Structures are given as structure tokens and as C-alpha cells.
């Protein structure tokens with residue numbers, strides 16, 4: 136059951152007192168659903184590197200803190216993927232599992248994203264950990280998780296994972312590369328911290344900005360490194376740098392990714408629209424009397440950065456809480 140709650144949340148003296156006595160008695164405390172819901176939304180609003188924050192108060196918060204059995208926890212991960220994908224009309228969603236730092240939470244996901252291709256160079260270390268535990272070799276890495284202190288794998292059912300075939304409307308030869316990408320980016324190894332409590336298992340998703348897939352995942356030399364092959368399908372002259380073939384290939388690939396997702400009915404945003412939405416977010420925050428914080432180095436898109444407004448201004452990179460944090464590697 137999912138409840139939309141009003142923003143903002145105001146804490147009472149009674150609530151503060153009850154928290155204090157719970158901490159005195161147990162050394163920690165537990166959020167009400169309202170505190171959890173509001174805390175997760177504000178953590179998104181405080182994520183300095185996120186260009187998608189205009190919709191921060193529309194986050195779908197799935198509270199799974201009551202789950203204890205392994206099957207139920209895994210089922211909630213599958214439910215997140217299905218609920219968030221929503222047949223392509225992606226719902227920005229976070230599922231919050233029982234609290235605790237990674238070292239002592241009952242259930243912790245090791246994968247940095249719920250969906251990761253086994254042949255993606257970035258998957259290296261995770262793939263090695265998986266191969267030590269299972270002979271399974273599907274093209275999408277299984278979930279690697281810790282339950283009650285034991286490291287285990289789980290094959291996510293293929294029918295909940297939506298993928299998009301990448302095509303370019305004007306270059307039929309492009310589809311000969313047989314490129315696909317998964318529809319929903321779901322970050323699964325960041326800590327959510329609210330009011331001194333750490334949720335080390337709180338996977339969250341939004342939708343992609345096209346340049347993440349096109350400019351980075353497919354073109355970075357330490358990722359799929361496909362610049363030359365993609366330029367050739369666009370029949371670009373690669374004999375010298377100054378035909379600007381690299382730049383033309385990058386732009387056409389961004390165009391192809393955006394249109395492939397749109398054609399498949401999967402939510403995606405182009406970098407220009409995303410920047411305009413971020414500008415609206417800045418205006419809204421100003422109107423609400425809040426200072427916007429941001430990390431300029433991540434907020435500018437990896438395609439035509441100077442053509443968007445946020446390239447031409449600075450951002451205060453102060454880290455306010457609630458927020459999301461990288462989990463320290465040793466803890467897993």
C-alpha cells in the first residue's frame with residue numbers, strides 16, 4: 136500500500152521526547168512512515184550531483200522495514216523493479232529496507248545498480264565476486280546480497296527487466312550494432328542517512344538522461360568504447376580529427392538513444408529539457424526560501440555543456456542532510 140503524504144513535516148515536542156527515550160532504551164530509534172517518506176524526499180532534494188531534483192516531492196517511497204524473511208526481501212527487490220518500470224512510464228521510487236549500517240543491517244545489496252550487464256567493463260569487480268558464488272552466466276549480473284551475514288546471489292527474473300533496442304531513424308546501419316540498454320537506472324549501494332539513522336539498503340531509481348547512456352556508458356574508453364564503430368555506421372570521415380567525426384558521432388548517438396527510448400515508450404529526458412527542469416527547481420527552491428546546493432562538475436551534461444544555463448553559474452557544494460552517501464568499500 137502506498138500513501139502520498141503532505142509536505143512539509145513538522146516535529147512535535149512529544150515526538151522528540153519519544154525519540155529520546157527510545158535512544159536511551161535501545162541506542163537507536165525508528166522513524167514513523169511520515170518521517171521516512173519526508174526524509175527520503177529531502178535526501179533527493181539535497182543530492183548536489185542530481186540534475187533531476189525538480190520532482191523531489193513526487194518520490195514514491197516503499198517502506199519495507201518490517202520484512203525479515205529472505206524470500207520477502209528478495210521479492211521486494213523484484214517488486215521495486217516492476218513497480219518503478221511501470222511498463223515504461225517510470226515511477227521515481229525508493230524501497231527502504233530495515234535500517235543499519237552495511238556491516239550490521241540484516242539485508243544489504245552489493246550491486247551498485249540493480250541491473251548491470253555482465254560484459255560492461257565497469258562490472259569487473261562485482262562480476263568476479265559473483266563468479267566465485269555461482270556458475271550462472273546470464274547477460275545481466277545476478278543480485279549479490281548479504282543476508283544474515285552470508286553472501287548470496289539471486290537471479291532477477293528476466294520478465295521484470297525492460298530493455299530498449301537502440302536504433303537511429305536516419306541510419307539503418309546503426310541497428311546492425313545490435314545495441315540495447317536497460318530502461319531503468321536503479322542505484323542500490325548508496326547509504327540513505329536521515330536524522331542520524333543509516334539505511335544501507337535503500338535502492339532508488341529515476342529515469343535516464345540520454346547522455347548518461349550515449350556520452351558515457353557507450354563511449355567512455357573504460358566502458359564500451361564504441362566511438363569508432365558508431366562513427367562508421369553514420370558514415371563519418373575518420374581520416375582526421377578535424378572532420379569533427381567524434382563530435383558528430385556523439386551528438387547522433389545521443390539523438391539515437393533519446394528516440395529509441397521514446398519509440399519504446401520508456402521515460403527518458405534530453406539534456407536540454409533536464410537543465411531547464413533544474414532551472415525551475417532552482418526557482419522553486421528560491422521561492423520556498425531554501426538555498427540550492429549543487430556539484431557543478433556533475434550537474435553539467437556530457438554533451439554541449441555550455442549550451443545549458445547551469446554551465447554558466449556556480450553552485451555551493453555544501454552537503455546538507457538528509458542525503459545519500461557512498462558506502463565505504465570495506466563495510467561490504
Ligand code: HEM
Pocket residue numbers: 175178179182184185186187188190194227228229339340341342343344347404409433459
Ligand atoms: C527522475 C529522474 C532523474 C534524473 C533524470 C536524474 C538524473 C541524474 C543524473 C544525470 C545524475 C548524474 C549521474 C552520473 O553522471 O553518473 C544523477 C545523480 C544523482 N541522482 Fe538523480 N536523477 C533522477 C532521479 C533521482 C532520484 C529519484 C534520486 C534519489 C531518490 C536521485 C539521486 C541522485 C544521486 C544521489 C546522485 C549522485 C550519485 C553519485 O554521487 O554517484 N536522482 N541524477
Ligand SMILES: N/C(=N/c1cccc(CO[C@@H]2CCNC2)c1)c1cccs1
Pocket residue numbers: 187320321322339340341342343344347
Ligand atoms: N538517471 C540516473 N542516473 C544516475 C544517478 C546516480 C548515479 C548514477 C551512476 O553513477 C555512477 C557513479 C559515477 N557515475 C556512474 C546514475 C538515476 C539513477 C537512479 C535515480 S536517477
